[in-house]
Amino acid sequence: MTDTVNHLVNLDDYETRARELLDPAAYDYIAGGADAEVSLGLPRRALDAIRLRPRVMTDITTCDLSTTVLGHPVPAPILVAPSGDHGIAHPAGELATARGAADTGTVMVVSSGSTYPLEDIAAAAAGPRWMHLPLLRDRDLAVELLRRAERSGYSAICLTVDHKVMAKRERNIRNRWSTPPSPNFPAAAVPRAEWDVTGAAIRKRFDGLLDRSATWPYVSWLAERTSLPVVAKGVLAGADAALAVASGAAAVIVSDHGGRQLDTAVPPIEALPEVVAAVGDRAEVYVDGGFRRGTDVLKALALGARAVLIGRPVLWGLAVDGAAGVSAVLLMLRDELETAMAMCGAAGVAGVTKELVR
Numbered sequence: 001m002t003d004t005v006n007h008l009v010n011l012d013d014y015e016t017r018a019r020e021l022l023d024p025a026a027y028d029y030i031a032g033g034a035d036a037e038v039s040l041g042l043p044r045r046a047l048d049a050i051r052l053r054p055r056v057m058t059d060i061t062t063c064d065l066s067t068t069v070l071g072h073p074v075p076a077p078i079l080v081a082p083s084g085d086h087g088i089a090h091p092a093g094e095l096a097t098a099r100g101a102a103d104t105g106t107v108m109v110v111s112s113g114s115t116y117p118l119e120d121i122a123a124a125a126a127g128p129r130w131m132h133l134p135l136l137r138d139r140d141l142a143v144e145l146l147r148r149a150e151r152s153g154y155s156a157i158c159l160t161v162d163h164k165v166m167a168k169r170e171r172n173i174r175n176r177w178s179t180p181p182s183p184n185f186p187a188a189a190v191p192r193a194e195w196d197v198t199g200a201a202i203r204k205r206f207d208g209l210l211d212r213s214a215t216w217p218y219v220s221w222l223a224e225r226t227s228l229p230v231v232a233k234g235v236l237a238g239a240d241a242a243l244a245v246a247s248g249a250a251a252v253i254v255s256d257h258g259g260r261q262l263d264t265a266v267p268p269i270e271a272l273p274e275v276v277a278a279v280g281d282r283a284e285v286y287v288d289g290g291f292r293r294g295t296d297v298l299k300a301l302a303l304g305a306r307a308v309l310i311g312r313p314v315l316w317g318l319a320v321d322g323a324a325g326v327s328a329v330l331l332m333l334r335d336e337l338e339t340a341m342a343m344c345g346a347a348g349v350a351g352v353t354k355e356l357v358r
């Protein structure tokens with residue numbers, strides 16, 4: 001494996017290699033988006049259109065990428081986004097992802113739609129981890145998951161607010177793909193005979209699980225039931241970010257769910273300044289969607305994000321080389337960020353200001 005891995009020089013190379021290794025339907029499930037998949041291409045174009053205005057002749061002898069997220073020190077502002085079903089990328093699934101992320105010292109947001117139980121993932125590595133929670137219709141189930149997360153050392157709850165309905169993901173329909181049920185939702189499991197024959201089973205399963213009637217008091221309800229900070233993931237409007245914070249969210253994630261929900265939604269990097277302005281210093285703001293280069297991360301920081309999260313590249317790293325692949329992807333992006341910051345004259349993340357972008 002090492003020879004191949006040595007030829008992977010950027011995050012896109014990891015995708016190319018993962019595609020060669022994965023079952024085509026599994027690749028499509030990870031890579032794909034909703035409807036016409038317009039949103040898959042938007043972050044790349046939006047990020048590329050932002051121009052950097054470097055400062056030169058500053059002292060960049062050391063370039064300090066470290067920061068904190070909700071009080072956790074992290075060596076770089078790059079976190080692992082929640083994504084379900086890591087077992088389709090690698091047999092060790094989230095256990096390997098957790099090890100890979102922990103080896104780099106960063107936060108992993110564990111999807112509650114994981115292949116392995118939350119407790120096993122917690123036991124696999126000592127790194128900081130947050131738990132993702134969907135907008136569950138069954139509030140008892142939500143509280144049960146909350147307690148399980150608290151007991152096993154998760155330190156924040158990431159409530160995904162942009163997923164009330166299952167999008168039309170055409171690649172999955174064509175491939176007759178349906179995700180295997182997660183052990184975290186045993187009651188909601190689709191019988192095995194159904195999940196690989198029709199995409200309808202997964203839609204039905206999610207429609208039964210998710211609460212279409214949920215409004216912002218859902219966030220307050222959750223925040224009142226835990227001492228852990230609540231992060232609202234999936235806002236694209238400043239007004240929603242303000243409502244999330246007013247409802248008790250300690251942080252928001254500007255996200256379009258990686259183009260997997262509402263196609264043609266505004267790309268997160270474009271929505272970021274509006275959210276940052278709406279939230280001010282009342283909460284932390286993170287962003288995800290299409291971050292593949294150190295310069296991309298730099299642009300997000302310059303526009304006011306405290307950190308970015310990456311989704312698919314982590315799964316590509318996992319598919320290519322297990323835990324080592326996850327670490328390699330995270331460290332590669334970190335390394336690129338360090339170089340980009342140095343070339344912009346920023347010796348630390350505090351020096352990455354909006355004057356650096358045009």
Ligand SMILES: Cc1cc2nc3c(=O)[nH]c(=O)nc-3n(C[C@H](O)[C@H](O)[C@H](O)COP(=O)(O)O)c2cc1C
Nearest residue numbers: 030081082083084111160257258289290310311312
């Ligand atoms: C295979 C896959 C599964 C995902 N599952 C979840 C999930 O369970 N909960 C969630 O909030 N977001 C989920 N996401 C979205 C990611 O958290 C993140 O928003 C997105 O992947 C970021 O874009 P990127 O892949 O371009 O980095 C998933 C993404 C992928 C690719």
